[in-house]
Amino acid sequence: MRTHTCGQLRLENVGQRVTICGWVDTSRDHGQTIFLDIRDRYGKTQVVVNPDSGSAALEIAKSFRGEDVVLISGRVDRRLEGKDNTKLDTGAVEVVAEEVRLLNRSLTPPFFPNQEELPGEDLRLKYRYIDLRRTAMQNTLLLRSQIIKKMRDYFADHQFIDVETPILGRSTPEGARDYLVPSRVHWGKFFALPQSPQLYKQILMVAGYDRYVQVARCFRDEDLRADRQPEFSQLDVEMSFVDADDVIGLIDGLMVKLAKEILGIDLKTPLPRMTYDEAMRRFGSDAPDLRYGMEIVDCSDLARQTEFRVFRGAVDSGGFVRGLKIDRRAEEFSRKRIDELTEFVKHDFAAKGLAWFRCEPDGSLWSPISKNVEPTVLEGFKQRFQTSPGDLILLLADAWEVTCKGLNGLRRKLAAELKLYDPAQMHFSWVVEFPMFDHDPEENRWVATHHPFTAPRPQDLSKLKETPDACRAQAYDLVINGYEAGGGTIRIHDSGTQQCVFDLLGITPEMAVNRFGFLLDALRYGAPPHGGIALGIDRVVMLFGGLDNIRDCIAFPKTQRAMDLMTEAPGDVELKQLRELHIQVETPPVKSK
């Protein structure tokens, strides 16, 4: 139908007879001359319809409205002297219409792809096909496509084999809530959609496919966030005969390639690494944003020297007193703003409160509580924080976890508000040596930090039974700008260690056989040492695209309540379908007032 796209024509095409197709972006009707901007995903081209085009063409063009689909044939002409549009790549030329055809009329859309203010997100999602016409969305999906292609190229270049794994799998109680699919054939039984292809890729290692890669769709039925969707894509990787350094090194190479070819940035390798313990100590997070400083400072030892109950009480009960310093901007923090920060840490992180000190022009520390704190301790704070006049210190006195979460929350919030970093800047790093286990206080048991197949560091094997909390895993997370962009582990490849870990997690041999017997069996039939990683493709695209939510890098995302506003999924099904699946739906309980 068309000879050129709407982004293609240049001065060198002047004189050619061309046909372009696309959507009417705008029309400017001057009576005997009509200018049309025709748009497709490649760009926009101006069309001129005038009396030379014929009165019929003029008549048709006059009827065009935004988003009508049209075909224009005509001659490419250099624009009149001084009439170039420098905003368009095609701005030096225009198509003088000889034939003007309406291919399909559009209803007046609820919004226009070229409108300056973005409509509400619910409208954008309901009319996603219109939203996807916006250049920003098209650029993002193009970026996504390029990133995935480069990932595939990279792994193909490194002798990886792409293997597809099942979508209909088996539910495993570990980890996130599963999306379930009922079986028609097997009464009362269910498939589960994969949270990740974890077990399959390990089986592939046993099978000798020593370098596996897949762009895998994964599903987790948990609550959504700006950076979390119930279905998402992972670049899933597994390798045999490797240690953590091998996997990290491979991904370093991928990041170098992506940063160079997508962003034009030269990354130095190896990418910086930090242990989990150091990350929690310095930033209170296992995915610290390293684009700015404002590190956590520990004052627990100073707190032990004061009679002030808030500080002393915290350390006496096994807690910590830790804080952040905001450089030279105390005047921006009114009492009201500090109260808001206090509310923030109390409400969001269950902190007991927020103590603060302002460094005065004479260098002394002032605070509503400063009279309660001994001068020597105040002096200690000054030394510890290296305060200068105008600095503001924020302190939490709480359990370790609360200080971590609260200070991490404060650090991120303040860095954004105070613009402590350039949003275009990118920072890549690794966090390594995660703990093997977290303690679940509610059920008083150990749970796997990563998953139950994660191998401990060899030097920590002996700690496995006596001090599980001191045992560190061969685990590594890729962190970009404070987001976990991916994570992986070296796996346990011998059934003895695996049994030991199951014991700790309270998984009895019977349960283990029942849940992952096939993996345990496989590990007994010549399993090579192996490990891998999975990168969150949506998040990588989000970060490389400088976007602040994951929905904008997915063509058809779900809302926060996990609905698709365009298709209105999930939806009702016929009673007949339910009967075939042997499923009865409970009547929802009536909400009591």
Place this chain on the structure above:
RNA sequence: GGGGCCGUAGCUCAAUUGGUUAGAGCACCGGACUGUCGAUCCGGAGGUUGCGGGUUCGAGCCCCGUCGGCCUCGCCA
């Protein structure tokens, strides 16, 4: 499950903080116009203020509930 913000014309927003007939820009409809590129000019139509209840002489505004969107804690690798 908890907390917060938002919901007014097709879209983006306003409405002097409870006051009489709810406005603007864009879009839409009709008309004019041969060089625009956010075209311009003239005219027109368009509203259950998300929905339900309450307070009040009077509610877009206050209260309660509910629906929807977003952010967040819990949850989630």
